Amino acid sequence: MSFTAVLHSEWIKIKSLRGPAGSLLAVLLVTLGVTALAFATIGQAEADNPGAEPLYDAFYALNFGQVAALAFGATAISSEYLNGALRVSLAAVPRRTHFYAAKIAVIGGLALATGLVTAFAAFLLGQSFMGSYAIGLDHPGAVRACVGAGVYLALLALLAAGLATVLRSGVAVLSILIPFVLIVPFVIGDVAGSVAEFLPDRAGQQVLHAAPAGHLGPWSGLAVCAAWSAAAVLAGLWTLRRRDA
Template sequence: MSTPQPPMPQAVPTWQATPGSAIPSYTSPIPVVRTHLGHALASEWTKIRSVRSTMWTLGVFVLLVIGIGLGAGALVANSTSDLGGENPLGLGFFGLLLGSMCVITLGVLTTASEYGTGMIRTTMTACPSRGRVLAAKTIVFFLVAFVVTLVAAAFVAFAQTAMLEGHGAKDPSGGEWLKGTIGVSLYIALLGLLSLVVGSIVRHSAGAITIMIGLLLAPLVIALFMFAESLAKVRNGLLEYSIPNQLSVFYSNSLTASGPSGWEPLWIILGVTAVAFAGAYLLLEKRDV
């Protein structure tokens, strides 16, 4: 005759107090807060300002923009030649062109470095909404890049205008001031944002930086070696829409007689960045971290 089996103990103790029970209920002292974009922005701001790569890349960027800009202005100011009525703000082009490589590098590192270190898993655990993470990185980086570029470009512009007064330079108009400071800062910030998106797609720092440096310089270099007359249209297209030429448009010193003009380079880089952002978002939602 079989003996009755004892009742199985409860697998998980019930901590919730029942009515009339002497066991008190437990309430966590930690408040439960519904997360939102503001929390993601605070997290990304903490990360971008606390890593050493941010200070190094932005520091070198400021040194290049200000150093080359003031050096070019001093060279012209101490020479016997004058600008012949040219816009003095155009001398800031060379520093920004070289400095843009620093912004590109920082943009890539903002996303790709987290995949290299595995930090992205912690980020996605803290904020499971991947679109929110990408949006927070985008907003924080864009604002940082824009503000730093604007401060450096405006300082160089005012310094060059004062240095070259009386050397045949014309007084820049309001539109030229706007394009040579805010316009060029928006372009550089969007270029860095495109680098951030490429870093999110490639997930490899060295590979994404190589792609962006190639995008910056390759069209112009390739066009310079297209001597055949049959390649004239291709050569002109590469020259007109190369990043250096689009950057020079903001200083009214376009490298070609045709191509983008006015504010068109800003709309071009904005459209390219928007398409790349949409692709990065779709891949981020589909791929594992």
């Protein structure tokens, strides 16, 4: 099969399965829902706080949307390990590198497109509740933060996809990555703050700050997050090529 044909088949798989399709839709719906709820209730009240950072705070709901992005990457891969589906896939596409590259490309492309729509929509929706405190896309760093947020969500999906290929279980991946993204950075930050900066979530979210603090800038932080994702994807490829289906 040509690579284009494999891409098309992987697109059909993802849109046909409730788990990956629902998780991808949840990235948008959860982020927008939490944004509307948070900004409509306490948005303007919190804007006067001394430590308020209008640009970073605009992406508060991304902390919830990123869980859905992890779920999308994990379920898009783990569905291949249910009921022997991987054996059928590899019978159709015997070249495992070909098969894996197409799957990762579809996962990454869909996650990036959804992430960009989510980021811009969440930013604009949140600011619609802020009245005189609202900032626009002309605010310094706003467009960069929206684009970076979309890329960040895609990188998390790829991180989960690579790890799911290694572990062959979406549940196992989420039980590892959700605490790793939501809890571990705070624990490590209390002990060794400089180390926590290089964890995927802390590094990736540097792009959301108007003036990032610490060792990493907005794009270098996103590059560190990309390195984590690339390592997971390559580990998945190595595992897929050397292990029986």
